[in-house]
Amino acid sequence: MAKRSSAAPPTPWSKSLTEPKIDKSAYIHSFSNIIGDVQIESNVMIAPGTCIRADQGNPFYIGKSTSIQDGVVINGLETGQVVGDDNKSYSVWIGRNVSITHMTLIHGPAYIGSNSFIGFRSTIFNSRIGEGCIVMMHALIQDVEIPPGKYVSSGSIITTQQQANRLPNVQEADKNFASHVAGANEALRAGYQCADDAECITPIKEELNRTYALSQTDSNNSFNKQEYQEMGLNREVMEQVRDLLAQGFRIGMEHADERRFQTSSWKSCATIQSSRDFEVFSEISACLEEHSGEYVRILGIDTKAKKRVLEAIIQRPSDRPGSDNGSSVSSRSNSYKPSSYSSSSSSSSSVLPAEAVEQVRNLLAQGFRIGTEHADKRRFQTSSWHSCSPIDAKKESEAIAALEECIANHGGEYVRMIGIDPKAKRRVSETIIQRPDGNNNITPTISSYKATTTSSSSRSSSATSTRLSSEVIAQVSQLLAQGCQVSTEYADERRYKINSWQSGGVIQAHRDNEVIAALESVIDEHNGAYVRLIGIDPKAKRRVSETLIQRPAK
Numbered sequence: 001m002a003k004r005s006s007a008a009p010p011t012p013w014s015k016s017l018t019e020p021k022i023d024k025s026a027y028i029h030s031f032s033n034i035i036g037d038v039q040i041e042s043n044v045m046i047a048p049g050t051c052i053r054a055d056q057g058n059p060f061y062i063g064k065s066t067s068i069q070d071g072v073v074i075n076g077l078e079t080g081q082v083v084g085d086d087n088k089s090y091s092v093w094i095g096r097n098v099s100i101t102h103m104t105l106i107h108g109p110a111y112i113g114s115n116s117f118i119g120f121r122s123t124i125f126n127s128r129i130g131e132g133c134i135v136m137m138h139a140l141i142q143d144v145e146i147p148p149g150k151y152v153s154s155g156s157i158i159t160t161q162q163q164a165n166r167l168p169n170v171q172e173a174d175k176n177f178a179s180h181v182a183g184a185n186e187a188l189r190a191g192y193q194c195a196d197d198a199e200c201i202t203p204i205k206e207e208l209n210r211t212y213a214l215s216q217t218d219s220n221n222s223f224n225k226q227e228y229q230e231m232g233l234n235r236e237v238m239e240q241v242r243d244l245l246a247q248g249f250r251i252g253m254e255h256a257d258e259r260r261f262q263t264s265s266w267k268s269c270a271t272i273q274s275s276r277d278f279e280v281f282s283e284i285s286a287c288l289e290e291h292s293g294e295y296v297r298i299l300g301i302d303t304k305a306k307k308r309v310l311e312a313i314i315q316r317p318s319d320r321p322g323s324d325n326g327s328s329v330s331s332r333s334n335s336y337k338p339s340s341y342s343s344s345s346s347s348s349s350s351v352l353p354a355e356a357v358e359q360v361r362n363l364l365a366q367g368f369r370i371g372t373e374h375a376d377k378r379r380f381q382t383s384s385w386h387s388c389s390p391i392d393a394k395k396e397s398e399a400i401a402a403l404e405e406c407i408a409n410h411g412g413e414y415v416r417m418i419g420i421d422p423k424a425k426r427r428v429s430e431t432i433i434q435r436p437d438g439n440n441n442i443t444p445t446i447s448s449y450k451a452t453t454t455s456s457s458s459r460s461s462s463a464t465s466t467r468l469s470s471e472v473i474a475q476v477s478q479l480l481a482q483g484c485q486v487s488t489e490y491a492d493e494r495r496y497k498i499n500s501w502q503s504g505g506v507i508q509a510h511r512d513n514e515v516i517a518a519l520e521s522v523i524d525e526h527n528g529a530y531v532r533l534i535g536i537d538p539k540a541k542r543r544v545s546e547t548l549i550q551r552p553a554k
Contacts, residue, residue, distance in 0.1 A: 017055060027192050038062070041096070045192070047072075057091035057108045064096040072100050076108025082128060084111070095131065099181055113148060117178035134174045138500075155500025166503060169541050173367050233281055237298070237314050241284070242277050244300040249309060251280050252299035255291040258317060266297070284314075293317050351404045355548050356417065356433050358499065360399050362546055363419045368428055370399045371418035374410040377436060385416070407434050428544060467520045472533065472549055476515050479535045484544060486515050487534040490526040493552065506536070523550050 018037035022028060026044040034046065036054030041064040046052070049071045054060040057076020061084055062068070076091030084093040092106060095114030100106065103121045110124050113131035118124065122139040130148030135141065137154040144158055150167040151174055158164055241251060253269035260266065269287040274280055288296055294317060300310030352360075363370060370393070373385035388406035393399045407415050413436060419429035479486055488504035495501065504526070507518045523531055529552060535545035 018058070020054075029192065036060075041066075044068070050074075054091065059090055060092045060094075060108075061090050062094045063098065063114060066094055066096060066098040066100070068100045069102045069104075071103040072106070073104075074100075074106045074108075076110075080109035080126065082109045082111040085114075099178060101181065117181065119154065132170065134170050134178055153500065155495060155498060157502070162505075163503060166506065168543070171365075171367055171542075173365060233285065233314075237284070237312075238277075238281065240310075240312060241280055241298065244310065245275055245277060245280065250275070250301040250303055251284075252301050253284060253287045254297050254299060255287065256295045258295075261295045269296075288315055291315075351407055352400060352433060356403070356431065357396075357400060358548075359417070359419075359429070359431060359546065360403070361396050361499065362543075363429070364394060364396055364399060366543065367422075369420040369422050370403070371420055372403060372406040373416050373418060374406065375414045376412075377414075380414045388415075403433065410434075412436050467523055468516060468549060472519075472547060473512070473516060475533070475535075475545070475547060476519070477512050479545070480510060480512060480515065483538070485536040485538055486519075487536055488519065488522045488531060489534060490522070490529045490531045492529050496530045501532070504531075519549065526550075528552050 020034045020038040020040065022040045023042040025042045026040050028034065028046045029048045031048040032046045032050040034052045037059035038052055038054045039059065040062045043065045044062055045067045047068060047070045050068050052060065052074045054076065056078045060074065074092055081089040081091060082093055084090045085095065091108035092110050094112045097115045098112055099117045101118060101120045104118050105123045107125040109126055111128040113129055113133065115132045116129055117134045119135055119137040119139065121137060122135050125142045127141045127143060128145040130146050132149045133146050135152040139152050139154065139156045141158045144161050144164040146164050149170050151170045152158060152167060244251060251272045254266035255269060256266045272280055272283045284298065295313060296315035297311055297313045299308055302309050360370060370391045372388040372391065374388060375385045379385065391399055391402040393402060403417060414432060415434035416430055416432045418427055421428050476486060485506055487506045489501035490504055491501045504522050507515050509515050509518060519533065530548065531550035533547045533549050534543055537544050
């Protein structure tokens with residue numbers, strides 16, 4: 001813990017500073033500064049580079065099992081207080097089980113409710129964040145009160161209460177992400193505390209030394225790079241296997257001929273008992289050789305949870321013997337995350353237009369699944385589509401790869417992407433992403449509901465627009481017919497690239513012509529920006545469609 005003499009220079013507020021009160025079970029890194037009247041409860045972690053200054057504004061409270069990550073700054077104004085959960089006044093109150101992530105700025109008066117997540121480089125000032133909220137990266141929240149259980153997307157600027165009240169609810173996928181970060185922080189806290197305890201760290205260091213010595217021996221006796229390549233394994237497969245083994249998972253193998261592959265009826269190869277990489281590589285090579293000309297996939301197995309965490313195809317019948325057949329590895333992942341995983345990574349595609357990539361990202365973020373269908377011109381005319389291979393991917397890059405594979409397999413045909421709500425067991429969107437004429441501008445055909453047989457046709461026919469396409473007019477009509485609300489969002493070129501949209505507000509009108517007039521008004525107001533139409537189910541309090549209706553002129 002830093003000393004007051006270096007961290008708190010003489011000021012009008014430093015003459016009578018109260019010493020921090022820190023629970024014995026909390027971990028405070030020696031490279032952090034904690035100044036003034038700060039109460040830190042049990043199992044809190046304060047990471048390196050943090051600065052918590054309760055000198056000008058005070059007191060501060062940090063609840064049980066909260067994590068304050070590297071580079072966080074917490075400060076407060078001399079005036080202004082919030083009411084904590086104990087009904088006392090504080091400059092800054094942070095509840096229990098909160099994750100304050102890297103480089104965040106919390107400036108009092110500020111209240112952060114329990115079980116909340118504040119993303120990297122976000123700023124909270126003169127605001128109250130309700131319990132269970134998730135604030136993503138680079139957000140600014142000022143002078144507002146965020147209701148409990150709300151989600152703030154990356155790059156958002158929330159400075160009015162009206163904006164705060166319109167925020168969407170936290171989804172299950174958002175909770176999983178926040179939980180993953182919290183789990184990593186808890187492991188860090190335990191690791192830091194162990195590192196400071198000689199009795200705890202000594203046996204770990206001895207085990208590491210033994211492992212290092214053993215790995216040196218293994219490297220002298222194991223296969224070299226050329227021998228790995230001769231076994232038909234490429235670097236991607238090797239790294240994936242090593243990553244699985246490093247996380248304590250076991251490796252399995254399955255194979256299938258063309259018929260069994262179509263029916264997803266795989267057979268197991270011999271069980272791999274070893275956890276040493278070169279022995280596992282040898283077993284994989286043996287399975288590949290034995291089942292040459294078939295599909296072969298590796299499995300990551302969590303033996304404790306008794307479930308699969310990864311399925312990755314590493315050989316296809318079209319692969320030539322002796323070729324680098326792992327170069328086109330396709331995988332389906334459940335809970336497994338590679339060690340190089342980054343939540344901020346974004347995917348791109350040389351085949352799909354940017355709107356389709358964005359739509360994939362939005363569908364997955366809402367917990368929907370992705371499907372694909374294809375049709376030649378005759379089947380397209382009769383709306384008789386064939387399904388491509390099922391897409392089980394939950395990661396954006398894997399879903400995009402599967403879409404590209406369907407497009408490649410059905411060149412010269414129509415291909416459309418399907419958004420599927422697995423809970424309601426229904427389609428939420430259909431978007432054409434390839435046409436036989438080579439025009440791949442995406443065309444949404446339905447939103448997240450089925451068109452009813454009410455007077456929607458007459459409704460859409462009565463509404464016209466010189467600015468909006470007939471598809472958008474039809475979509476507005478269908479949304480209103482289903483009792484959904486229409487909203488808008490806009491973004492300049494920079495915000496569009498990082499998917500950081502600003503809300504244009506919900507359109508309160510319920511008649512087609514009034515909504516279309518409001519959409520045209522938004523387009524005029526944000527000329528030169530991207531504008532998209534949002535369909536909202538007010539009962540489920542979630543988005544049901546997103547359609548781009550304006551692009552900046554190039």
